Amino acid sequence: MTSADVGPPLALVLAVGVLVACGVTLLLERSLTRILLGVILLGNGVNLLILLGGRPGAAPVVGTAPTAAMSDALPQAMVLTAIVITFGLTAFLLAVSYRSWYLTGDDEVPDDIEDRQIVRQAERNEVATADLGGEGPDGDPEQVDPGPARRRRAGDADGPR
Template sequence: MSGAQHAVEMTPNAVLVLAIGVLVATGVYLMLERSLTRVLIGFILLGNGVNLLLLVAGGAAGGAPIVGETPVGKMSDPLVQALILTAIVITLGLTAFILAMAYRSWQLHGHDEVQDDVEDRRIARLAARNEPSFEDADAEESGETLDDTAATVRDETDEEAAE
């Protein structure tokens, strides 16, 4: 087999690359929405896009990765298959979790939209006015120098003070 034929085998199909791009872009866009249903669909699309990316990155198709059944040079990479299977299981678990959250939100509020956190809104208002979100006692000037503070602090390593 010549080098040109080998390069052709490793070139990914343009349709698969386009499908990966569309799935990942659509998934990311939907995950930025407030509706948990859209976030769920976005996560599923993103997961499928990444699975396809792993499949394409795994190289050309080959035989079953079983020693003795397929010659070593013709085997598929089993790592890619294991990663995709693991990603499918994780996606299924997260899908069930988000579905449960969306269902509970629908029961309690009649919608599945995630609202802003009250604390986040308070901090955003303070940031817009350029005010600190907390009081920093160390930032205020007390008039006491660092030497004065050090003199009043008890040093447990000082043997004279321990007696």
């Protein structure tokens, strides 16, 4: 086989590159529908890449061609599996995207919780506070001997936290 020695045709390699590049670009979008399209393109690019890994040639059916002239059947089998899997995942992603649109009116991937919290705090110009587990005065009815009463300013009714 000479074609195996010279490697896969340039057009196919370029097609892999273009498909994957478009797929990645679309993945970076915020709308789930575009991400879905990105996944489809990326999946096709990767499948083509796997096909290129095998030896090209005649159909791998015993008796139709000499064994040496047959193409490598294994990548084709792998691609079939990969196509089925990508198909399933795509269907699920479509369902998620539809459900998201149904519930919220759009299918955008929102910022994560931490980001939103930080943005909210920055807008209000407040410091992050955490509950450090202290108890307010008289917070513990079972404590028989509370410490000396703390001095409080008027208006600071809530006590230290």
